[in-house]
Amino acid sequence: xxxxxxxxxxxxxxxxxxxxxxxxxxxxxxxxxxxxxxxxxxxxxxxxxxxxxxxxxxxxxxxxxxxxxxxxxxxxxxxxxxxxxxxxxxxxxxxxxxxxxxxxxxxxxxxxxxxxxxxxxxxxxxxxxxxxxxxxxxxxxxxxxxxxxxxxxxxxxxxxxxxxxxxxxxxxxxxxxxxxxxxxxxxxxxxxxxxxx
Numbered sequence: 068x069x070x071x072x073x074x075x076x077x078x079x080x081x082x083x084x085x086x087x088x089x090x091x092x093x094x095x096x097x098x099x100x101x102x103x104x105x106x107x108x109x110x111x112x113x114x115x116x117x118x119x120x121x122x123x124x125x126x127x128x129x130x131x132x133x134x135x136x137x138x139x140x141x142x143x144x145x146x147x148x149x150x151x152x153x154x155x156x157x158x159x160x161x162x163x164x165x166x167x168x169x170x171x172x173x174x175x176x177x178x179x180x181x182x183x184x185x186x187x188x189x190x191x192x193x194x195x196x197x198x199x200x201x202x203x204x205x206x207x208x209x210x211x212x213x214x215x216x217x218x219x220x221x222x223x224x225x226x227x228x229x230x231x232x233x234x235x236x237x238x239x240x241x242x243x244x245x246x247x248x249x250x251x252x253x254x255x256x257x258x259x260x261x262x263x264x
Contacts, residue, residue, distance in 0.1 A: 088130035095134025107235040110225015142197020170248040183213030190210035
């Protein structure tokens with residue numbers, strides 16, 4: 068795994084924004100590549116003044132959206148039987164798809180937004196959205212809204228950590244959950260302020 072990670076990092080180091088976009092597309096197309104690895108290292112390259120925040124943000128979002136659309140279409144056209152049969156050839160675990168399905172069954176289209184900030188689920192949530200044949204425009208809107216803060220935060224964290232950006236990989240799930248808690252608090256504060264008015 069460490070060797071594979073180094074290959075990805077070398078790819079980003081050499082090809083910059085194109086590599087970030089391609090790897091984020093692969094991650095969102097259900098290929099298990101941690102976004103913390105891709106965006107965290109891109110954040111370090113921003114710190115090292117070899118990328119710009121805006122450029123990395125655009126690359127990450129474009130790649131993420133394209134990969135999400137691909138996974139959605141696979142779910143839409145192939146359905147669950149297709150994914151269960153052929154997913155293993157692309158390192159897709161049935162248990163991961165099951166987890167994403169549980170989230171979607173419980174929260175519906177809203178799961179597409181919230182799951183973009185959760186470990187494992189964020190990679191696979193497009194599949195059950197496709198299985199359920201949700202409206203494409205709604206899917207894109209929720210995907211964009213959920214991916215934007217996550218992409219910005221990981222890039223910013225990698226930039227702030229600088230040469231210590233790999234701490235993001237060690238924090239992993241804890242970082243994701245902390246981010247969710249912060250988002251929930253912000254949403255709750257905004258909701259009660261609006262209700263008070």
